[in-house]
Structures are given as structure tokens and as C-alpha cells.
Amino acid sequence: MFLWLKAFHIVFVAAWFAGLFYLPRLFVNLAMVPASSHAERERLLLMARKLYRFSTLLMVPAVVLGGVMLGMNAPAYLSGLGWMWLKLLLVAGVLGYHHACGRLLSRFEHLGNRRSHRWFRVFNEVSVLLFAGIVVLVVVKPF
Numbered sequence: 222m223f224l225w226l227k228a229f230h231i232v233f234v235a236a237w238f239a240g241l242f243y244l245p246r247l248f249v250n251l252a253m254v255p256a257s258s259h260a261e262r263e264r265l266l267l268m269a270r271k272l273y274r275f276s277t278l279l280m281v282p283a284v285v286l287g288g289v290m291l292g293m294n295a296p297a298y299l300s301g302l303g304w305m306w307l308k309l310l311l312v313a314g315v316l317g318y319h320h321a322c323g324r325l326l327s328r329f330e331h332l333g334n335r336r337s338h339r340w341f342r343v344f345n346e347v348s349v350l351l352f353a354g355i356v357v358l359v360v361v362k363p364f
Contacts, residue, residue: 223293
């Protein structure tokens, strides 16, 4: 049973991160849209809204399945396994990043974005760093 939970957890995490990798790229494009290009802006906003909603739907089972697996093995995982504590901290960071994407999307929707496309290019890399950190911790279990 545990391996089934783990397999589906990995599937949902990978799909959730796919959304988190692409959504900030849409923000880069939105930040570059000229003020006079309403149709392009609306098209990108529609794509971003749909992707954010879909990513949120993928996030829920990823977190729930992770929580179930953690609950099944809490004593083993949480007693002295520093890698798991750091992984949980990074997962909290991913949840915060997801929430930040929602806030940034809302700013674009209300014409309140003040960030440059360069800022969004850097912001786009944060999800990659979080993903890499989590994968390394889970696979290598360095401490």
C-alpha cells in the first residue's frame, strides 16, 4: 500500500511542479506585453489563470498523499532524520511559492504589477531550486 501512495505522490508532485515551472514563465511574458496589446494580455492571463487553478488541483493530492505517508511513518521519519525536517521546510517553501504565484497573478489581473520581466526570470528559477533540493534530500538522505 505504501508504494502505491508513494507512486501517486510522485506523479502529483511532478505534475504540480510542471505548473510551477511554467506559470512564472507566463508572468515573464505578461510583464513584457505592451500596454496597447489588450488581446495578448488577456490571452496570457487566461492561460495563467487556468494553469494556476490546475496546479492548485494537483497540489492538493500531492500534499495529502505526502501527509498520509508521513503519518504512516512519523516515528521513523521525524526522530533524528534531519533530511526529512529540511524536506518539510522546503515543502513549506513550495507552498509559499505557490501562494506567491497566486498573488502575482492577482496583481496582473488588477493591473498592479510593478515587477520587470527580468525579476520574473529570476523568480522562475526558485521553483527549480526548491525541486532540486527536495529531490536530493529524498534520494541522498545526507543526514
